[in-house]
Amino acid sequence: MDISQFFTATDLFGIVPEIILTVTALSVLTLEMAHIFQPRIILIVAALGLLLAGSVVIQTSGDGQILFGGMLAINQYSTFFDFLYIFIGLMTLIFSQGYLEKRGISSRGEYPALILFAVIGMMLMTRANDLVIVFLGLELLSLSLYVLVGFLRHDQFSNESGLKYLLLGAFSTGFFLFGAALTYGATGTTNYNEIVLAIANDTILSNLYLSLGIGLLLIGFAFKVALAPFHMWSPDVYQGAPTTVTGFLCTAPKAAGFGALLILFNNVFLEIHYQWQDIFWILAVLTMTVGNLSALVQHNVKRMLAFSSVSHAGFLVMGILVLNETSISAVLFYLFVYSVVNLGTFAIVSVAEKEEKGLEFKDYRGMAVQHPWLSAAMTIFMLSLAGFPPTAGFIAKYGLLSSAVAQGYIWLAVIGVLNTLISVYYYLRLVVNMYMQKEEGALIPSYNMVAIGLIGLMALLMIVLGIIPGYLLEITANAAATVS
Amino acid sequence: MEDIIINNLDYPILTASTFFPLAGALIMLFLKRGPFIKWFALATTVATFIVSLPIYKHFDKTTYKMQFVEIHSWIPAWNINYKVGVDGISVLFIILVALLSILCVSVSWKAIQTKTKEFYISLLILETAMIGIFVSLNVFLFYLFWELTLLPMFLLIGVWGGSQRIYAAVKFVLFMLAGSVLMLVGIIVLYYAGGKTFDIIELAKVNYPIGLQLWLFLAFFAAFAVKMPMFPIHTWLPDAHTEAPTAGSVILAGILLKMGAYGFLRFSFPMFPHAVKVFFIPLLVLSVTAIIYGAYVTLMQKDMKRLIAYSSVSHMGFVTLGLFTLNQNGIEGGILQMINHGVITGALFLCVGMIYERTHSRMIEDYGGLSKTVPVYIVFFSIFTLAAIGLPGMNAFIGEFLIISGAFKANMIIAAFSILGVVLGVCYMVWLYYRVALNEINPITQSSLVDLDSREIATLAPLVVLVLLIGLQPNILLSYMHVSVEHLLEQLNKSTQLESINGYNTVNSIAEYIKGLFKWV
Numbered sequence A: 001m002d003i004s005q006f007f008t009a010t011d012l013f014g015i016v017p018e019i020i021l022t023v024t025a026l027s028v029l030t031l032e033m034a035h036i037f038q039p040r041i042i043l044i045v046a047a048l049g050l051l052l053a054g055s056v057v058i059q060t061s062g063d064g065q066i067l068f069g070g071m072l073a074i075n076q077y078s079t080f081f082d083f084l085y086i087f088i089g090l091m092t093l094i095f096s097q098g099y100l101e102k103r104g105i106s107s108r109g110e111y112p113a114l115i116l117f118a119v120i121g122m123m124l125m126t127r128a129n130d131l132v133i134v135f136l137g138l139e140l141l142s143l144s145l146y147v148l149v150g151f152l153r154h155d156q157f158s159n160e161s162g163l164k165y166l167l168l169g170a171f172s173t174g175f176f177l178f179g180a181a182l183t184y185g186a187t188g189t190t191n192y193n194e195i196v197l198a199i200a201n202d203t204i205l206s207n208l209y210l211s212l213g214i215g216l217l218l219i220g221f222a223f224k225v226a227l228a229p230f231h232m233w234s235p236d237v238y239q240g241a242p243t244t245v246t247g248f249l250c251t252a253p254k255a256a257g258f259g260a261l262l263i264l265f266n267n268v269f270l271e272i273h274y275q276w277q278d279i280f281w282i283l284a285v286l287t288m289t290v291g292n293l294s295a296l297v298q299h300n301v302k303r304m305l306a307f308s309s310v311s312h313a314g315f316l317v318m319g320i321l322v323l324n325e326t327s328i329s330a331v332l333f334y335l336f337v338y339s340v341v342n343l344g345t346f347a348i349v350s351v352a353e354k355e356e357k358g359l360e361f362k363d364y365r366g367m368a369v370q371h372p373w374l375s376a377a378m379t380i381f382m383l384s385l386a387g388f389p390p391t392a393g394f395i396a397k398y399g400l401l402s403s404a405v406a407q408g409y410i411w412l413a414v415i416g417v418l419n420t421l422i423s424v425y426y427y428l429r430l431v432v433n434m435y436m437q438k439e440e441g442a443l444i445p446s447y448n449m450v451a452i453g454l455i456g457l458m459a460l461l462m463i464v465l466g467i468i469p470g471y472l473l474e475i476t477a478n479a480a481a482t483v484s
Numbered sequence B: 001m002e003d004i005i006i007n008n009l010d011y012p013i014l015t016a017s018t019f020f021p022l023a024g025a026l027i028m029l030f031l032k033r034g035p036f037i038k039w040f041a042l043a044t045t046v047a048t049f050i051v052s053l054p055i056y057k058h059f060d061k062t063t064y065k066m067q068f069v070e071i072h073s074w075i076p077a078w079n080i081n082y083k084v085g086v087d088g089i090s091v092l093f094i095i096l097v098a099l100l101s102i103l104c105v106s107v108s109w110k111a112i113q114t115k116t117k118e119f120y121i122s123l124l125i126l127e128t129a130m131i132g133i134f135v136s137l138n139v140f141l142f143y144l145f146w147e148l149t150l151l152p153m154f155l156l157i158g159v160w161g162g163s164q165r166i167y168a169a170v171k172f173v174l175f176m177l178a179g180s181v182l183m184l185v186g187i188i189v190l191y192y193a194g195g196k197t198f199d200i201i202e203l204a205k206v207n208y209p210i211g212l213q214l215w216l217f218l219a220f221f222a223a224f225a226v227k228m229p230m231f232p233i234h235t236w237l238p239d240a241h242t243e244a245p246t247a248g249s250v251i252l253a254g255i256l257l258k259m260g261a262y263g264f265l266r267f268s269f270p271m272f273p274h275a276v277k278v279f280f281i282p283l284l285v286l287s288v289t290a291i292i293y294g295a296y297v298t299l300m301q302k303d304m305k306r307l308i309a310y311s312s313v314s315h316m317g318f319v320t321l322g323l324f325t326l327n328q329n330g331i332e333g334g335i336l337q338m339i340n341h342g343v344i345t346g347a348l349f350l351c352v353g354m355i356y357e358r359t360h361s362r363m364i365e366d367y368g369g370l371s372k373t374v375p376v377y378i379v380f381f382s383i384f385t386l387a388a389i390g391l392p393g394m395n396a397f398i399g400e401f402l403i404i405s406g407a408f409k410a411n412m413i414i415a416a417f418s419i420l421g422v423v424l425g426v427c428y429m430v431w432l433y434y435r436v437a438l439n440e441i442n443p444i445t446q447s448s449l450v451d452l453d454s455r456e457i458a459t460l461a462p463l464v465v466l467v468l469l470i471g472l473q474p475n476i477l478l479s480y481m482h483v484s485v486e487h488l489l490e491q492l493n494k495s496t497q498l499e500s501i502n503g504y505n506t507v508n509s510i511a512e513y514i515k516g517l518f519k520w521v
Helices: A009-014 A016-034 A039-059 A076-102 A110-127 A131-149 A156-187 A192-200 A207-225 A233-240 A243-268 A270-296 A301-322 A325-352 A372-386 A392-406 A410-435 A449-467 A470-483 B013-029 B036-058 B091-111 B116-135 B139-148 B150-160 B165-193 B200-205 B210-227 B236-243 B246-271 B273-278 B280-299 B304-324 B328-359 B375-389 B395-410 B412-437 B454-472 B475-492 B504-517
Strands: A065-067 A072-074 B004-006 B066-075 B080-086
Touching: A009 A016, A009 A065, A016 A039, A016 A110, A039 A076, A039 A110, A072 A076, A072 A110, A076 A110, A076 A243, A076 A325, A076 A449, A076 A470, A110 A131, A110 A243, A131 A156, A131 A207, A131 A243, A156 A192, A156 A207, A156 A233, A192 A243, A192 A270, A207 A243, A207 A270, A233 A243, A233 A301, A243 A270, A243 A301, A243 A325, A243 A470, A270 A301, A270 A410, A301 A325, A301 A392, A301 A410, A325 A372, A325 A392, A325 A449, A325 A470, A372 A392, A372 A410, A372 A449, A392 A410, A392 A449, A392 B165, A410 B150, A410 B165, A470 B066, B013 B036, B013 B066, B013 B080, B013 B091, B013 B116, B036 B091, B036 B116, B080 B116, B080 B139, B091 B116, B091 B246, B091 B328, B091 B454, B091 B475, B116 B139, B116 B150, B116 B246, B139 B150, B139 B165, B139 B200, B139 B246, B150 B165, B150 B246, B165 B210, B165 B236, B200 B246, B210 B246, B210 B273, B236 B246, B236 B304, B246 B273, B246 B304, B246 B328, B246 B475, B273 B280, B273 B475, B280 B304, B280 B412, B304 B328, B304 B395, B304 B412, B328 B375, B328 B395, B328 B454, B328 B475, B375 B395, B375 B412, B375 B454, B395 B412, B395 B454, B454 B475
Parallel strands: B004 B066
Antiparallel strands: A065 A072, B066 B080
16 A cells, blocks of 8 residues: 555654654553653653654744645644644643642643643644644544543532533534534535635535535634633633643633634635624624623632633634734734733632632732732733733733724724723732732642742743733734735 | 934933833842832932933923934834933923932831832832833833833822722722723824824824814823813822822822823824814813812812812813913913922822821811921921912912913903912912911820921922922923923914815814803803
8 A cells, every 4th residue: 555645754744743742642641551650750751742842843834834635734823823832731731730739639641641632633723724624623622621621520610610611512513513514515625725716716506505604613613712602611611620721721722713713714714704794893892891791790710710811802803803914913912922821820820729719809818918929920910911011911902903993993992992991900809909908818829939930930921022022023923924 | 303302412311210210129129128128219219310310401492302312123013113302391290200209208218117118119110100101202102101100009009008098099090091091092093094103203293184183182182181180080089199108199199190281292282283272162161170170179178188189180270271271371381380289289298198197197177286286397388388379489379370371361261260269279278277287286186296307307398499499480490391382382283274184174063063062151
């Protein structure tokens, strides 16, 4: 049998990062079974695998390769996302180590392996050049996340959220798959380039099928990135999941979802994007407003962050609505900043969290006295989420607003900034509790020098990027230029 | 390049004065807690003051052009430069910030006992932000500094404030942000309308379509009016002033309120001249309302700090009245009055803070006969009370005189009403003075009263000097602004061919309609 009819060496070379990650994940599972190493060593092996994959991504960051007969497209855009996923995965692994021990689950081999699989899934989603590959990536990501969310087996909230996520996630996958099938029915192909051709040559079987298909695909994505009104799962799941997994859940799948959605509308459905602008406008406004108003009344920090992430997703939809090079670049910048901030915030929550404690706003009272540095970092993250200058959050928000105004969406920008105003109230609530309230049995964070150091670095990064964003802006602009 | 004069000193003087306090704050971050922190903060503020002094020595009063300008590329992707410079309008505020910051450190010497390190770090960051606002020649940079003032002030009020501090702090931030986020949208629109630049000087040269001018004026007005604060949106001010620690009140009254007025001068007047003229009468009416309403509310206050806070509403009404007269006298008087108000109200807050430190009461009814118990204190208090009233020979007289004479040129009825504000001003200040300084000795607070020590005298003395100096020789300050204000008026009146501008007719009818609403003035 001649293998070369299926793929060539170039194809294989292109997916070396995925191969490395798969091998690492499998060996992590094997090491776990062999019971010869401590859990800590297993985590380090997984982290090394991620680092190796990251360095390979740098080496192979080619320009505009199409691999596997049109299945995968690798360019600077997908490379940017690859980095983001690997970064998020790495941070999650490092923060998880102490947290899992604290929650009475020694870090088992499945945990890092599942995170690695999720990373592979996400890489496939943004590298995909075919709806089938997106689906494959989405499923790999989701299946890993279902298990991760319910990883605290003895915790009933964790179990509940795992089940909830599985049921609703499976439902949304159904929508996605149905949408892909209808698109196939309308255009006769699942390949991106061929869909573009079919739309351009008007060889579409039925416009209704195509519209339905796109709509259902959009719903599938909306579930994954938690856009209102498909966001209902997120607060419960975020609350029940192990905190480090929540950090992963609120950053990585959102990045992957928006990455794939951008590609879908920018590369595939660009010609009919204008028909969907009203929908995106409504989605953006609804998502940010619903997310913000719900976040206002939360008492639990994780639930507040869940709703805040919903409202941030609303902001990101603005980028898809505008859909030009500036807005894509702004979305990439926003996703990076948002991911770092949320990872940092959840890391602090996971460090501070105790059994039954550390999750309510009032538990943070007086934290600034005992832990000035940790509180300062938390304040920087909150300001960044709220979009205060001179943090990176402001630059990110400014980029999106600016791209929206440039296209004439001034009222959308006004609604956006008014939402920012609302959000300041609940973000500052945490600052108020940390700095201004009297202490009531202050939290005693479990110190882990590596984790604390990383949190500090992330906070510093947010300030530095807020003052000199030029370098990252250049990277995102280049990445955006390769897809438009 | 003919609009600016590049800094020809051998060091970047504006950057140095702006970031000196921030550098101090960063170093302080790594210092050990202890008494040394205070000295370090004092040294930083004094050094900033000294660093900023050469600006006045080398300032060229004969030109309206921006001076000491520094330009560096900052975010090339968005065409944003780091550009700073001063003209006759902004130059005086730098010294005011630098001076008040020293006094704030000094007055907090004993008053702040907890978390001193964080307190002084916040104060120093605030100083950088405030100087930054007045030297920015780039809208993006300006906005950055504008927002940077919020968090330190939020912490100053919320952590070291009085009993209702959290409410006041959150209210302060939300009010401020409500204005400034609208300004942010305005800034972005301005960026595209002005040819994708953030340069304030370039933006001021563009003739914007008049409909756009109205919207942009309103967007910027939201931010500036909240900050000032103008009449219907002033409610954050009494809470914030009352709950803030003394240093916070001084900064708020002395500088933060001026940022709004400065914004009008730097953005609204040169960039949206037609919009300013459309809203000319409503703005004057709002100013006078603030003057009279503020004064009446001040009369009823029982809390000294609250009283002075409300008097700020009235005094800032005078400032806006001066600015919106749109003539040389009025605008110069407005700018001068901003400085005066910073000096006088700052001093009054310092006085109240000093007495509060001793008795822990701000209620007027707890005091009486202070002239017998603490005579030195009352000497200072009398001087500042007289200054606030506008006694000839003191600084506020000059400012108010210029403003009212400008107002008479602009609109007789408005000017006549504004006189009422002066009269009411005398009432509430003299009545306060009577109840606190004269009257019977009040036994409630008598025991805890000790007269001022040398540190406190040193804190108040520079302000007394300023009060008298400006009052007797106002040209020291006015000479800085003459040329710049003339240029500002030129910009205001620049395009006479109104009809040629797009959409003029609609706007003209709006303007007529607004004038109709205010027919009675």
